[in-house]
Amino acid sequence: MNAPDQMRKIEENTMQKINENIMQKSVRVALLFAATLTCSAQVSTPPAGNFKFKSIDVPGAVSTDAEGINNLGQIAGSFRDSSGVTAGYVQDGDQIRKIQFPNATRTFGACINNSGTVGGNYFDASGALHGFTLENGAFSSVDFPGAALTELVDINDSGDLVGAYATPDFEFHGFIRDRNGFRSIDDPASTPPFRSTEAFGINNQQTIVGLFVDAKGNFHGYSLSRGVFRQIDVPGAVNTAPEGLNDRGDMTGIYFDLNNVQHGYVQRGDEFTTLDFPVGTETTLFQINSLGTIVGYWVDDAHHKHSFTATQQPVDGYENGSLPAVKTAPAQSCAPSDLRQRPEQLRNPKACN
Secondary structure, eight states: OOOHHHOOOOOOOHHHHHHHHHHHHHHHHHHHHHHGGGGGSSSSOBBBOEEEEEOOOOTTTEEEEEEETTTOOOOEEEETTTTOOOOEEEETTTEEEEEEOOOOOEEEEEEETTTTEEEEEEEOOOOOOOEEEEETTTTEEEEEETSSSSEEEEEEEEEEEEEEEEEOOOOEEEEEEEEEEEEEEOOOOOTSSSSSEEEEOOOTTOOOOEEEEEETTTTEEEEEEEEOOOOEETTOOEEEEEEEEEEOEEEEEEEOOOOOOBEEEETTEEEEEEEOOOSEEEEEEEOTTTOEEEEEEEEESSOOOOEEEEEEOBBTTTTOOOOSSSSSBBBBOOOOOHHHHHHGGGGSTTTTO
C-alpha cells in the first residue's frame, strides 16, 4: 500500500471512530442531563469576574487564533487569510512576524516561552500532522516516536514540551519531552472504552495540565505534579478542560455546563471564575502568563475566529470579585469533517472527543 493510500485508510478509520464516539457520547450526555435536572438547584455556579478585553486580529486575516503568551506579552498563534492560506505568527507589541514551516501546507503557532522560542504544528505534503519548534531562526520537527500524529501545545523556559499524540490505532495520549526524552502521560482515571489523555500546558515547575476522558465519554481536567495526578472539575460542569497555567499555578480553560453551553474559566487555587467574551458564539481560553494576562479567542456569527487578551480588574477593592456572567451562548458541536480538515483541533475538547 503506497503512502497516499495509507493516509486515506488512516483518515477513514479516524472518521469512523469519531462518528461512533459522537453518537455514543450524545446519548450519554442526554441521559446525564436528565438525571441531573432534579438536583440542579444544588449545583454551585462559578463566579464571573470583571475583565478588560483587548482584541487581536492579524491585519488582512479572515480568522485569528492566538494560543500562547509569555511574560513579555509576546503572543504566538495562527491566522487564515482570504485565499485560505493558514500560517503561524508571533506578535511583539505592534510587530507581527509570519511563521511558515519549510514545505508545509499549513502552519500553526501554539506557544512561546520567555526566551522567544516558539512551538507549534504543521501539515506536510502527505497530510500528516507534526509538531515543531522555532529557536533562533531554526525550525525543528517534533514527533512522538511511532505516533500517527503529534500535536505540540506548550513549552516552558527549560524547553520542555507537552502535547498529545495518537497511536496507529488512534488512542490519544499526552506526552512530555524534556532532557530525558519523550514520555507518555496517561491519567489513571481515564477508563475504557474512551481511554484518552491529552497534555495542554506546562510551567517552569514542570506542573502539567490537560484532560482525560472517562467511561461515559465526558472529559475532566487534571494537573500532574511530582508524579501525582489531581482531578479538576469546574463546580457544576459536565466537562472541564484546563488549557494553560502560569508559574503561580493559575489556570485557564473551558467548561460545558448542564445545558451544554461552553464557557471560559480562570482557576486560582480553589476559586473558579467564568470568563466569556462579550460578543460571539463561544469563548476559548488558552494561556495565562505570570502577570495574569490571558489569551484566547471568540467566534463570530460567520464562524470566524477573533483573538483577544483579557486582564481581570479589581471589583469593590478585591481582585476576584463576583459579577454576573458577561455572556452565555450555545456551544457549537463539531462535525467529523472538521477534524479531517483540521486535526490540530484535537486540543479543542469539543472537537469530537
